[in-house]
Amino acid sequence: MEHVVALRDGLRELMRVVRCLKQQHQAGPGTVAPGVAGMLAVIERHPRLHLKDLAAACALDQSTTSRAVSAFVQDGLVRRAADPHDGRASFLELTDEGRDALGKAEERYCALLAGALRDWTPAEAEHFAGLLHRFAQSLRENQTMEATR
Numbered sequence: 001m002e003h004v005v006a007l008r009d010g011l012r013e014l015m016r017v018v019r020c021l022k023q024q025h026q027a028g029p030g031t032v033a034p035g036v037a038g039m040l041a042v043i044e045r046h047p048r049l050h051l052k053d054l055a056a057a058c059a060l061d062q063s064t065t066s067r068a069v070s071a072f073v074q075d076g077l078v079r080r081a082a083d084p085h086d087g088r089a090s091f092l093e094l095t096d097e098g099r100d101a102l103g104k105a106e107e108r109y110c111a112l113l114a115g116a117l118r119d120w121t122p123a124e125a126e127h128f129a130g131l132l133h134r135f136a137q138s139l140r141e142n143q144t145m146e147a148t149r
């Protein structure tokens with residue numbers, strides 16, 4: 001049980017650091033907040049994505065996703081394109097400005113991670129990444145099992 005408590009404490013510290021990083025984000029023209037970059041990345045990876053699919057991919061409710069997308073559209077980062085198969089629906093697409101903003105956000109994020117890993121060997125970083133992916137998958141699977149009980 002001690003290992004579970006240690007992991008819990010480590011995750012709490014990580015979440016605290018992430019909250020601090022979000023608070024320190026400097027908004028400006030062509031910049032996007034760290035949490036928002038993930039949504040833009042999903043839109044980039046899945047061209048012609050519907051809002052409901054974006055919400056599912058980001059594990060957010062549709063109302064939260066809808067508000068974010070409206071802000072993206074207003075900021076010129078995303079455009080809505082009519083779905084020819086469903087006149088009520090639209091696809092989401094990154095604009096050139098959205099691609100630029102996402103690229104800058106990814107560069108900042110990678111620089112931040114590289115700085116945090118500067119004292120790590122490549123093998124340590126790869127091992128940690130693998131364990132982190134495995135842990136996330138285990139949490140997802142456990143959550144699914146709990147939901148079906």
